Amino acid sequence: MRKFDNDILPHLNQECKGEAIHFVGLGAYDFQLSFGGLVRIQTMEKAAFSLNNRQFTWEEGPNEIPVWLLIGQTPESFELPTLLTLRMNLRSGDYVDFFTDESPYEAVIIEFTPQGDSRVMEIY
Numbered sequence: 001m002r003k004f005d006n007d008i009l010p011h012l013n014q015e016c017k018g019e020a021i022h023f024v025g026l027g028a029y030d031f032q033l034s035f036g037g038l039v040r041i042q043t044m045e046k047a048a049f050s051l052n053n054r055q056f057t058w059e060e061g062p063n064e065i066p067v068w069l070l071i072g073q074t075p076e077s078f079e080l081p082t083l084l085t086l087r088m089n090l091r092s093g094d095y096v097d098f099f100t101d102e103s104p105y106e107a108v109i110i111e112f113t114p115q116g117d118s119r120v121m122e123i124y
Contacts (some may be wrong), residue, residue, distance in 0.1 A: 001106045001124050003083040008110070008122055012038075012078040012088075015112075020074050024067045031058050031067070033096070035075055037113040041088070045107035046099040070096070086124075100124040 019036035032042035049056040049065060056065040074091040081087050086098045086108065100107040112120040 001100065001103060001108075003102065004080050004086050004100060004108075004124055005083070006080065008086075009078055009080065011112070011122075012086075012110070016075045016077055018074060020072045021070050024070045026058065026063075026065065026067045028061055033070060039111040039113060040109065041098060042109045042111075043098045043100075043107060044105075045101060048097040048099070050093075050095050052094070069094075 015036045015038050017036055021033050021035045023032075023034040023040075025032045030042050030044045031047045032040045034040050045059075047058045049058075049067075049070075051066060051069045056063075058065055070090075073094060075088050076091045077089045079087050079089065081097070084100055086100070088096045088098070090096075098108050106123050108124040110122040110124075114120065
């Protein structure tokens with residue numbers, strides 16, 4: 001859909017308040033997780049993981065990534081290694097990369113906790 005930009009980082013980093021990841025979903029068509037004030041970060045394109053010093057990549061479809069290792073981990077910060085990659089750094093030293101691309105289809109959806117009657121989302 002579109003590249004990431006630095007404007008999203010302060011909003012995501014504000015959600016890193018020491019609350020652990022409490023939901024992880026890995027399906028045939030998406031990967032998503034939730035923690036703190038983030039209802040979800042969902043990718044339909046690609047995600048890469050560093051878990052216990054092992055590298056994994058998800059690109060649509062079933063696989064054997066041990067995503068349950070993310071449950072209970074605490075997000076520490078977000079950064080943009082590239083404009084097509086959003087990295088979530090975890091306190092353990094692990095990380096998750098969410099990838100977007102420039103196409104007519106959404107690749108990453110970031111949904112924040114609703115504010116009043118309004119839903120707050122960023123779509124890349």
